[in-house]
Amino acid sequence: MRQSNIGKTPPFLLILAMLFGCAEKGNLDYNFKTEDFEPHVIALSSDDFMGRMPFTEWEILTLDYLEAQFIELGLQPGNGDSFFQEVPMMSIISQPEEIMRIKKPGGEITLEGFRDYVLWTQRVDSEVKFEDAEIVFAGYGIVAPEYGWNDYENLDVEGKIVMVMVNDPGFGREETDLFKGNAMTYYGRWTYKFEEAARQGALGTLIIHDTEPAGYGFNVIQNGWNSAKLYLDSRGSEMYRPVFEGWVTLPVAKKLFDMAEMDAEEMLGNARSSAFQPVSLGLKASSSINVTVNYAQSKNAIALIEGKSKPDEYLIYTAHWDHLGIGKPDETGDSIYNGALDNASGVAALLALGKAFQSNPPERSIVLLMVTAEEQGLWGSAYYAKNPVFPKEKTLANINIDGINHIGKMRDVSVIGVGQSDLEDLLEDELQKLGRYSAPEPTPSAGYYYRSDHFNFAKIGIPALYFGTGIDHVEKGKEYGLERQLDFTMNHYHKPSDKFIPGEWDLDAALDEIKLYHNIGQRLANSRIWPQWKEGSEFKSVREAYMKR
Missing domain, CATH: 3.40.630.10 (Zn peptidases)
Structure with missing residues (x-):
C-alpha cells in the first residue's frame, strides 16, 4: 500500500511537479x-x-x-455538428433448450438450463444445435507465450466443446512467479476464454463458474438466460463464431468429472501447471438454441470543451x-x-x-x-x-x-x-x-x-x-x-x-x-x-x- 508520507516528498513526485509545473493555472478551485x-x-x-x-x-x-x-x-458537439456517434450493432436473443443431455457409453444425465448452465450464441442462424459433441477439459484455456503457457498445445478442438476454468493460474498466489499472481491478467477474463476458443476453432465453450475467482455469483451469469445480448454488427466479417458460448456451475463440472471417472479436484489442480495436458472427458453433449436477430444503431454521446x-x-x-x-x-x-x-x-x-x-x-x-x-x-x-x-x-x-x-x-x-x-x-x-x-x-x-x-x-x-x-x-x-x-x-x-x-x-x-x-484533468489539460x-x-x-x- 502506498500511503502518503506527510513532510516528505518522494523523488518521483518532485519530477512530476516539474513536469506539471505550468498546470497550476486553471479553475482548480471550482x-x-x-x-x-x-x-x-x-x-x-x-x-x-x-x-x-x-x-x-x-x-x-x-x-x-x-x-x-x-x-x-x-458544450460543443463532439462529432462534427452532432453530439452522437452511431454504433452499428446487432441484438441476438438466444433461447436455449431447457435441457442439455450428457451421455457416455452405458449412461446419460440431463442438465437443467438456468440452474446448471447458461448458453448463448453469436451466430445469426434461426437455430443452432450440437449433437453428441465431445467435451474436452482444456485447463484455463490460455495460450500465453510470454508465460510459456499453452493449454491448447497439440489439441484439435474442431467440432468439440472445451470446458475451461475461470481466472488464470496465478489466482490465489501472493507471489508473482506464476502469471501476475493474484492480480488477474487479461488471460483470466471470460471474454478472453471465448475469444481464444474461437481462434482454436472450438464448436463451443463452457467456463466453469466459481464465485471467488470469477468475482461474482452465478446469479450474475443467470441474468443472461433467454435475454438479448448486444454485439457490434458483424455482417461482412469473416471471423469464426462458435455454435455457442456459456457457463456451467462448479458442482455441475464436478459431476461431469465424476461421470468421466476422473477426480475433479486433481484435474482442477493439475490445470495450474504449465505441464498440464488437455484431456477428453469421453462425454458427449447435445442441445440447441433458437435465435432471433435484430440489426440497429446504438449511439455513443460525445461533448467537447x-x-x-x-x-x-x-x-x-x-x-x-x-x-x-x-x-x-x-x-x-x-x-x-x-x-x-x-x-x-x-x-x-x-x-x-x-x-x-x-x-x-x-x-x-x-x-x-x-x-x-x-x-x-x-x-x-x-x-x-x-x-x-x-x-x-x-x-x-x-x-x-x-x-x-x-x-x-x-x-x-x-x-x-x-x-x-x-x-x-x-x-x-x-x-x-x-x-x-x-x-x-x-x-x-x-x-x-x-x-x-x-x-x-x-x-x-x-x-x-x-x-x-x-x-x-x-x-x-x-x-x-x-x-x-x-x-x-x-x-x-x-x-x-x-x-x-x-x-x-x-x-x-x-x-x-x-x-x-x-483536478487531475486540469493538471493534464x-x-x-x-x-x-x-x-x-x-x-x-x-x-x-x-x-x-
Missing part, C-alpha cells in the same frame, strides 16, 4: 455543488428510464436527456450510459435494473465535470464520451477505439469513471491495475495534497482493469486511468469500508436493488471524488507533457509503435 450531480443520478436511475437498455425506447429517452444537458451546459491554446490535443473522460434494462424479478418482484451506481453516477459525474470545465476551459480540449453497451461487452468503447473521432495520436489520456463513491469520505482510493502508467503518479500527487493516498485494488483477482471502457483505450495504446472507491473510511476504518464494498458486489451489483436512495448516499463524499477527477506507460505494461509497445514524438 466549487462542485450537490445540484451539479444529484439530479442527474436521480433522473437517469429512475423507473422512467427503465434501466437504460440499448435498442429500446429508453435508449432514446437517455440520449435525449444527455443532449439536452449538453446544450444547457453550453475546446482547449484555448491546444484545441487539437484531447483528454477523454469516459462513462457508460447503459445498464441492463428489464430483467429477472428479485425477491420483491422488482424487475427494473436501475443501475444507479453502475453507472448513472458516472454519467452524472461527467455532466458535473462538463459544467466545471466549461466555466473556464483549459489549454487542451476536454472530451466527455458517454458510451453505449458497456454491460454487454464494452462495445461502445470498442467501436470508438476502432473508429476514433479524435486521433489516438492526439489523445493524451483516458480517465474512466464507472461508479462514484457514495459510501462516505475515504482516506484512500483504489487504483485498478497498479503499475500501468504514470497517470497513477499524478493521481497520487493530487491525493497527497488532500492528505489522502492511493492503494492497490482490494480484489486484484477480479481483473477490473479489463472490465470497463478504459481497457479499449489501453488496447490502442492510450494511457488510461481507472480508480474506484477506497476502503479506508475516515470515520469507521478499513474493515467497514471493505464490508460495504463486498456488500454491494454480492447483494446489489447487477441487481434491481442498485438504486439511488435519498439520505443513504453520502453526496459530500461523491463531490469530493468528482473534484479529484477534475494545462500541462505540456504526454502521460506514458510504465515499463512492464503490456500496452507500452502499442503506443510507441505509432507515436513519433
